[in-house]
Amino acid sequence: MLEVLAVTRVVAAPDSLDRATFPSGSIVLRTAPDDAMVIGGGTVQVDDLHAIVREDAGWSGVWVNRAPSEAYLQASCSWPRPSVRPAFAQGAIAHLPVKLWLTEERTLFVFPTALTADFVERTPQEWSA
Amino acid sequence: MSQMFDFAGTDVAFIDGDSVLTALVRAGIYPAGGGALCCEGDCPHCVATIDGISYVRTCQTAPHENLKVQPHPIDDYPPLPPDRGYGAPPIEYRQCDVVVIGQGESGREASDRATTSGRMVESFDANRGEEVIGIYDGPMVIARTPERIIHVDCEEIVVATGAAELQPACPGNDLVGIVTGRAALRLVAQGVGLGVTVAVGKPPNDLDCEVVEGTLVRFEGVDGRLAAVVTRTESGEERTPCDTAVLNLGIYPRDGLARMGNGLAVSVVGDAGRDATVPPCPSEGVICPCNNVDVDDLQAVWDRGFHEIELVKRATLAGTGTCQGMACMPYLRSFLADRGAALQPPFTARPVARQLTIGEMSAGEYDRPVPRTPLHGEHLALGATMDRIGGWWRPWTYGELGAEYEAVRERVSIGDVSTLGKMIVSGPDAESFLEYIYPTNISTIESGRSRYVLMLNERGYVFDDGLVSREADGTFSLTFTSGGASHAEMWMRDWGSKYDVRMLNQSMSLAAINVTGPLAKELLAKAGVVDPPPYMGHADVQVAGVPCKVFRLSFTGELSFELHHAIDRSVELWRSLLDLGGEFGIYPHGLEALQLLRLEKGHILVGIDTDFDSTPRRIQHEWACKIDKPTDFLGRPSVVRTNEIPLDRLLVGFRTERPTVDGALLYSNGEYCGYVTSAGWSPTLGHGISMAWLYHGSDGQLPGDVEIDGTTATRVPMPFYDPEGVKARA
Numbered sequence: 001m002l003e004v005l006a007v008t009r010v011v012a013a014p015d016s017l018d019r020a021t022f023p024s025g026s027i028v029l030r031t032a033p034d035d036a037m038v039i040g041g042g043t044v045q046v047d048d049l050h051a052i053v054r055e056d057a058g059w060s061g062v063w064v065n066r067a068p069s070e071a072y073l074q075a076s077c078s079w080p081r082p083s084v085r086p087a088f089a090q091g092a093i094a095h096l097p098v099k100l101w102l103t104e105e106r107t108l109f110v111f112p113t114a115l116t117a118d119f120v121e122r123t124p125q126e127w128s129a
Numbered sequence: 130m131s132q133m134f135d136f137a138g139t140d141v142a143f144i145d146g147d148s149v150l151t152a153l154v155r156a157g158i159y160p161a162g163g164g165a166l167c168c169e170g171d172c173p174h175c176v177a178t179i180d181g182i183s184y185v186r187t188c189q190t191a192p193h194e195n196l197k198v199q200p201h202p203i204d205d206y207p208p209l210p211p212d213r214g215y216g217a218p219p220i221e222y223r224q225c226d227v228v229v230i231g232q233g234e235s236g237r238e239a240s241d242r243a244t245t246s247g248r249m250v251e252s253f254d255a256n257r258g259e260e261v262i263g264i265y266d267g268p269m270v271i272a273r274t275p276e277r278i279i280h281v282d283c284e285e286i287v288v289a290t291g292a293a294e295l296q297p298a299c300p301g302n303d304l305v306g307i308v309t310g311r312a313a314l315r316l317v318a319q320g321v322g323l324g325v326t327v328a329v330g331k332p333p334n335d336l337d338c339e340v341v342e343g344t345l346v347r348f349e350g351v352d353g354r355l356a357a358v359v360t361r362t363e364s365g366e367e368r369t370p371c372d373t374a375v376l377n378l379g380i381y382p383r384d385g386l387a388r389m390g391n392g393l394a395v396s397v398v399g400d401a402g403r404d405a406t407v408p409p410c411p412s413e414g415v416i417c418p419c420n421n422v423d424v425d426d427l428q429a430v431w432d433r434g435f436h437e438i439e440l441v442k443r444a445t446l447a448g449t450g451t452c453q454g455m456a457c458m459p460y461l462r463s464f465l466a467d468r469g470a471a472l473q474p475p476f477t478a479r480p481v482a483r484q485l486t487i488g489e490m491s492a493g494e495y496d497r498p499v500p501r502t503p504l505h506g507e508h509l510a511l512g513a514t515m516d517r518i519g520g521w522w523r524p525w526t527y528g529e530l531g532a533e534y535e536a537v538r539e540r541v542s543i544g545d546v547s548t549l550g551k552m553i554v555s556g557p558d559a560e561s562f563l564e565y566i567y568p569t570n571i572s573t574i575e576s577g578r579s580r581y582v583l584m585l586n587e588r589g590y591v592f593d594d595g596l597v598s599r600e601a602d603g604t605f606s607l608t609f610t611s612g613g614a615s616h617a618e619m620w621m622r623d624w625g626s627k628y629d630v631r632m633l634n635q636s637m638s639l640a641a642i643n644v645t646g647p648l649a650k651e652l653l654a655k656a657g658v659v660d661p662p663p664y665m666g667h668a669d670v671q672v673a674g675v676p677c678k679v680f681r682l683s684f685t686g687e688l689s690f691e692l693h694h695a696i697d698r699s700v701e702l703w704r705s706l707l708d709l710g711g712e713f714g715i716y717p718h719g720l721e722a723l724q725l726l727r728l729e730k731g732h733i734l735v736g737i738d739t740d741f742d743s744t745p746r747r748i749q750h751e752w753a754c755k756i757d758k759p760t761d762f763l764g765r766p767s768v769v770r771t772n773e774i775p776l777d778r779l780l781v782g783f784r785t786e787r788p789t790v791d792g793a794l795l796y797s798n799g800e801y802c803g804y805v806t807s808a809g810w811s812p813t814l815g816h817g818i819s820m821a822w823l824y825h826g827s828d829g830q831l832p833g834d835v836e837i838d839g840t841t842a843t844r845v846p847m848p849f850y851d852p853e854g855v856k857a858r859a
Contacts, residue, residue, distance in 0.1 A: 004697060009638075011555075011631040034631060050556045052604065052631050057697040058638030078280060078493075080224045095495040112637040113696060114500035114521075122495060 002062040002128045006041040012051035020046040061110040069107035094122040134196035149187035151319040163305040168312035171293035173451035183207035184484035219277040220493035225249040229287045235399025236289030263480025264389040278492040285394045288387040292400035295378035296456040298411035301348030306355030313375040324372025379406035388478035410467035417457035419450020438473045502547035503699035519611030521548040524719040536716035541646035550614025555604040556630035568754040589767030640699035645689035648713045655709045673705035683857035686730035725809045731847030738806040748780040783842035785817035797832035
């Protein structure tokens with residue numbers, strides 16, 4: 001089901017981010033060497049005095065089973081996805097900025113909440129039911 | 130029982146193995162009215178409208194019951210489909226190592242070789258209904274199948290498309306009854322009777338027919354049907370009566386796709402890579418059946434000086450039609466060689482190689498996404514007219530422009546400014562980085578204070594503006610314009626790569642509501658803010674129970690507070706403010722009102738009031754460009770240099786007694802001297818106000834009064850409203 005995600009953004013020096021500890025059970029998407037998106041809430045510990053750590057209510061997501069997600073991506077995503085799971089990938093999907101967390105069984109689509117209407121319009125109806 | 134399809138209201142029977150064309154020819158129907166049929170998709174002589182789609186090659190279309198075929202008009206374009214039932218087909222994206230186009234002998238061998246070496250191969254073949262329509266940079270191949278459009282990203286492309294048989298170029302080549310050798314075999318194999326058949330050139334094996342002697346001169350016909358082939362022999366012209374002429378004039382490589390791949394990893398195998406047969410130069414007749422270009426047309430453009438094949442193509446349109454030069458290219462080359470321009474290479478090939486429907490072209494395309502603020506539903510519920518402004522859906526008006534304006538000027542109002550660009554910058558180099566980015570002093574911004582900033586590019590031109598605020602923890606909060614936020618983020622990250630800084634873009638994560646009007650403080654007090662920040666200050670406070678960072682600044686010219694907050698609390702905050710503001714006569718304002726309010730205050734809108742070459746001096750914002758600040762900043766050398774040049778234009782204010790419009794032209798003594806960037810009628814001032822670019826006259830002076838739309842406009846200083854800034858600082 002489509003939902004607003006509990007996200008913490010962590011921007012820190014890359015080596016500090018490498019050493020950071022994240023809440024158990026959270027999903028950590030390393031969107032850039034100095035930027036991590038932590039999904040699931042909890043406290044992040046990072047040893048960079050200048051790190052920016054902010055709760056971020058601006059992201060939504062939907063979990064989709066592997067087969068339908070791959071079928072959708074083949075028709076909506078022009079770039080190759082990682083062949084090995086679990087994996088993180090990001091890029092334009094149906095011309096929307098989307099981050100993917102790909103597990104063996106499912107795929108999490110993450111996108112800015114401000115683009116929810118466009119996401120709903122461009123994905124199968126049952127994803128947002 | 131025979132199966133049938135419909136051709137212009139007539140039932141046409143078809144059998145297994147038929148194409149639409151073979152079934153039509155068996156019935157004595159020639160969909161395009163004549164011309165040498167190739168039955169391999171190389172010529173334009175079998176195209177028709179099938180099930181509403183025009184320019185379909187009937188020779189490559191399998192028939193089925195209920196199929197509807199219509200011939201194209203003889204001298205006109207086929208009509209557009211009568212309804213919008215032809216949407217975009219599905220699209221599929223694939224990735225592989227090698228794409229092999231064509232699965233004849235050489236194509237199959239190429240596929241096998243690549244597969245054996247462990248490479249992932251995708252193959253396409255027109256005989257399987259898979260038409261490759263273009264090769265693009267990447268390299269990438271786009272193909273069309275009856276079901277979908279397929280994009281394939283690959284490392285290498287092998288073109289194995291074979292060769293086509295030459296079309297004839299002589300008088301009478303548009304008659305019914307002319308076929309290439311391979312076409313003849315296909316028709317005979319499907320049981321199509323050819324009647325009395327003669328061959329021009331060596332006939333295909335197994336085709337029993339008379340071979341005419343000599344060189345082809347023309348075809349003669351009766352009522353559009355072939356009646357005889359005329360050739361020239363040593364003894365003169367010979368006329369051979371027949372029903373069908375089978376041609377073997379040579380073959381020509383189908384290399385259009387290969388030529389599209391110039392410079393890419395594209396190789397050509399088999400007949401597609403063979404040297405092209407260049408036939409004798411034709412003396413008369415049509416050489417381009419798609420666009421009806423004949424030898425006389427070629428001669429005419431030659432005589433006008435068009436001697437390059439690319440120019441002849443453009444001047445005559447030969448090669449730009451349905452077959453994309455497969456019919457005419459050999460004759461264009463032979464004509465130019467004969468006239469003394471040497472044998473020229475084929476003209477450039479470009480996608481698409483096959484006609485596409487608009488629906489097919491739009492496969493996989495989407496409108497640009499337009500983000501919505503968390504208050505989108507609130508605006509709609511209040512009856513707002515929404516519009517796409519600055520890359521977002523925003524409320525233009527709630528239907529009562531006057532009420533929106535009055536609420537701001539006389540009481541209190543709220544506006545959705547969530548679309549502003551927002552960023553946090555921290556790090557050991559944060560201050561020095563921002564000093565370099567912005568032309569104003571950053572080091573003197575105290576904790577809890579904000580400063581208006583311009584953004585300049587390397588040329589010293591203004592491309593954005595916003596606010597810089599220093600936080601208690603040493604980080605900085607930045608804002609940018611709504612429409613410029615994406616570019617500004619790119620700009621910051623690009624230049625920031627040289628500094629030890631951290632940056633977080635919060636443009637879509639934070640919402641913002643502007644509380645503005647003389648009673649703004651009273652409203653915030655009711656919402657629990659007893660000690661709001663001072664002018665150009667900011668503080669973290671709870672507003673109606675919602676954690677906010679409250680910035681005090683003013684775009685409207687009135688006392689204003691921007692409440693930045695998490696987007697998931699925005700609806701709650703908006704409703705609370707409307708509820709609490711009821712006793713103050715609160716009314717929300719949209720963009721239309723805001724643009725008038727800020728115009729009265731003389732605030733620029735970057736991108737509307739500024740141009741691509743607007744310097745701080747030209748827009749009268751030198752106060753925001755500290756040229757003498759101790760550290761260097763982006764654009765400074767350019768600003769220093771351009772400041773030495775006499776000023777040629779200025780963004781100024783005008784007062785008019787009649788309303789003017791954005792874009793209106795300025796005249797001084799009948800001479801053009803500028804244009805209006807923003808205009809409005811000020812209800813408070815009771816006259817028209819305009820911001821305009823005003824050019825210096827030839828005497829180096831700025832005109833004083835000018836004419837705008839036939840009315841006198843008096844140049845006045847800005848701001849038009851509250852020039853002392855008393856209200857904003859109240």
